[in-house]
Amino acid sequence: MIPDFVAVGHVTLDRTAGVVRPGGAAYYAAITAHRLGLRVGVLTSFGPDFPADALPPGVEIINLPSDRTTIYELKPLPSGRQLTLRARAEDLEASRLPAEWRAAPLALLCPIVNEVDPAFAAAFPDASVGADAQGWLRRRGPGGAVTPQEWEDAGLVLPHLQLLVVSDE
DSSP states (O other): OOOSEEEESOOEEEEETTEEEEEOHHHHHHHHHHHTTOOEEEEEOOOTTSOTTSSOTTOEEEEOOOSSOEEEEEEEETTEEEEEEEEOOOOBOGGGSOGGGGGOSEEEEOOSSSOBOGGGGGSOTTSEEEEEGGGGSEEEOGGGBEEEOOOTTHHHHGGGOSEEEOOOO
């Protein structure tokens, strides 16, 4: 199947105030595209702790298996939120993208922890490609604290995009 929409990035388990739920930009993008009636493919990496039924039936998932799922702890603060990375799944390499998925008309790169190979931006030659750059703009610091970083590979990604999403968080 050639998807109408491909999301590339980690799905996560997000912990907030003792509650754990699925998350990540790739997760939310896939659900939204599916609800809009698109054929959806997700290239991700997660472990056995990620709930198998979190994504709707009909969403095609390519999971690059990992011993663990990416886990974020989110702590609300008056000025926003504090993110702590507790676990990280495997990197996503563009060479793992199926040939037929490269023909998708829409693609969204959804890095959340610098796991998405910048080469994905050029992997969809005829698509409208977007990126939610958050995962290229942050890193894991001491104790898992998430801190800002410069986007060193921006020059490899930006020329291929039609959409870029960033925030000040």
